[in-house]
Amino acid sequence: MRGGELLDIxxxxxxxxxxxxxxxxxxxxxxSKILGLNLIELDDWNCCGSSSASCLDKELxxxxxxxxxxxxxxxxxxxxxxxxxxxxxxxxRLRLNQEPDNRRLLERRWGRPIPADVEIVHxxxxxxxxxxxxxxxxxxxxxxxxxxxxxxxxTLFRPPALRRQKYFQGEMGNVLIALGGQEITKALSxxxxxxxxxxxxxxxxxxxxxxxxxxxxxxxxxxxxxACAMCQLNLExxxxxxxxxxxxxxxxxxxxxxxxxxxxxxxxRHLVDPRPLLQARGLIS
Amino acid sequence: xxxxxxxPASRAFRPAIIISEQDRHFVAEVQRLSGTNLSWxxxxxxxxxxxxxxxxxxxxxxxxxxxxxxxxxxxxxxxHTIWICVACHTCSVQCPMDIDIAAIxxxxxxxxxxxxxxxxxxxxxDFHREVLHSIKNYGRAHKLxxxxxxxxxxxxxxxxxDVGLRMLAKRKLxxxxxxxxxxxxxxxxxIPHWKRK
Numbered sequence: 001m002r003g004g005e006l007l008d009i010x011x012x013x014x015x016x017x018x019x020x021x022x023x024x025x026x027x028x029x030x031x032s033k034i035l036g037l038n039l040i041e042l043d044d045w046n047c048c049g050s051s052s053a054s055c056l057d058k059e060l061x062x063x064x065x066x067x068x069x070x071x072x073x074x075x076x077x078x079x080x081x082x083x084x085x086x087x088x089x090x091x092x093r094l095r096l097n098q099e100p101d102n103r104r105l106l107e108r109r110w111g112r113p114i115p116a117d118v119e120i121v122h123x124x125x126x127x128x129x130x131x132x133x134x135x136x137x138x139x140x141x142x143x144x145x146x147x148x149x150x151x152x153x154x155t156l157f158r159p160p161a162l163r164r165q166k167y168f169q170g171e172m173g174n175v176l177i178a179l180g181g182q183e184i185t186k187a188l189s190x191x192x193x194x195x196x197x198x199x200x201x202x203x204x205x206x207x208x209x210x211x212x213x214x215x216x217x218x219x220x221x222x223x224x225x226x227a228c229a230m231c232q233l234n235l236e237x238x239x240x241x242x243x244x245x246x247x248x249x250x251x252x253x254x255x256x257x258x259x260x261x262x263x264x265x266x267x268x269r270h271l272v273d274p275r276p277l278l279q280a281r282g283l284i285s
Numbered sequence: 286x287x288x289x290x291x292x293p294a295s296r297a298f299r300p301a302i303i304i305s306e307q308d309r310h311f312v313a314e315v316q317r318l319s320g321t322n323l324s325w326x327x328x329x330x331x332x333x334x335x336x337x338x339x340x341x342x343x344x345x346x347x348x349x350x351x352x353x354x355x356x357x358x359x360x361x362x363x364x365h366t367i368w369i370c371v372a373c374h375t376c377s378v379q380c381p382m383d384i385d386i387a388a389i390x391x392x393x394x395x396x397x398x399x400x401x402x403x404x405x406x407x408x409x410x411d412f413h414r415e416v417l418h419s420i421k422n423y424g425r426a427h428k429l430x431x432x433x434x435x436x437x438x439x440x441x442x443x444x445x446x447d448v449g450l451r452m453l454a455k456r457k458l459x460x461x462x463x464x465x466x467x468x469x470x471x472x473x474x475x476i477p478h479w480k481r482k
């Protein structure tokens with residue numbers, strides 16, 4: 001990632017970013033363009049299986065991950081933003097490496113090579129490698145001391161099978177501090193948002209989400225910034241806490257600081273309107 | 286007398302469990318399926334104290350481990366806990382013995398499905414089935430389709446209607462499903478390889 005040249009990266013959006021969280025996808029693409037990343041969507045990707053495949057059928061979850069890896073062109077890293085997708089891709093690669101005989105069997109079945117050495121990175125990892133200088137060079141707006149809680153959720157750093165791999169705890173905070181934000185660190189940044197229980201057992205999720213939001217407000221935050229589209233949705237739709245707190249996708253705040261102009265379309269899709277806060281901070285007009 | 290009065294009726298008259306009559310092989314099976322060693326657990330309850338969902342569970346995670354050790358097969362496979370667990374791995378990270386508790390829950394769900402156990406959280410299973418149905422048909426998760434089919438299955442059309450309508454109004458639920466082009470590759474994942482042409 002040097003100089004002004006574009007860096008080619010395969011990109012796995014995943015179902016949430018492709019549909020219900022389009023605003024996250026669009027702002028991610030914009031920030032990447034400004035930072036000199038050429039994101040090439042993985043051709044004909046499929047769903048990673050989300051929690052449901054791994055809850056009911058681990059082998060199906062593995063097979064879905066393997067198909068995605070088999071589509072990845074060799075020689076460039078594969079990037080994901082959604083923590084679940086990242087986890088399933090990495091898990092598939094880990095198993096392919098641990099079970100070479102299984103890998104050869106799957107290659108015969110698929111009729112194509114399955115690269116098990118493709119580097120799978122999270123967007124935060126790409127930013128961390130770039131370093132703050134590159135970010136600040138692209139910066140157009142300062143975040144003007146916006147008080148945010150970096151909300152990582154549970155999946156980005158925790159899965160035990162992957163715990164010996166690189167992880168980038170604190171990176172969301174580092175990036176937004178470099179861009180002029182003020183990080184609030186004492187809230188429940190890693191508490192699970194309730195995941196799929198939000199659909200079938202909303203009664204369980206609401207108190208959890210309220211607890212997270214209450215902890216953010218109690219420590220003086222004005223908003224939460226999430227790394228995961230599902231967390232963002234759960235925190236918005238399941239919270240009954242008053243006052244309502246804006247919940248941002250990380251890429252939205254990043255793109256805003258990097259000077260993106262079409263933010264109206266993103267913020268319009270939020271269930272809690274974040275525009276009053278951003279206007280008060282002088283970030284949008 | 287007052288001390289006894291505080292014992293809940295359901296606890297006071299629970300019949301004795303005779304360990305020698307339980308399924309001795311259950312623990313070995315769960316260990317093999319989950320790739321964990323349950324005898325590492327010394328019941329410090331860290332998992333139970335850290336779990337964000339423990340209030341919705343009928344048994345805390347360490348109790349499930351103990352019941353597996355005792356061979357209480359039916360009680361374990363029919364409990365709520367294994368379906369409430371969302372694999373957030375809070376317990377697995379906090380466990381001083383490094384036991385991957387979420388993997389144990391995975392193994393228990395698999396056994397419950399394979400053995401046709403009574404599913405304590407039928408709605409949660411229905412939701413998972415609808416997600417997989419969508420993946421089978423489109424290769425991707427189509428949220429509106431999943432939620433509509435789920436609502437039809439559990440017959441709770443009005444629960445959460447406000448949230449659904451707000452999401453629709455904010456264009457968060459696409460009407461049309463995004464599809465994988467090479468659908469035959471997805472379809473065959475749902476068919477055993479020896480059944481394929």
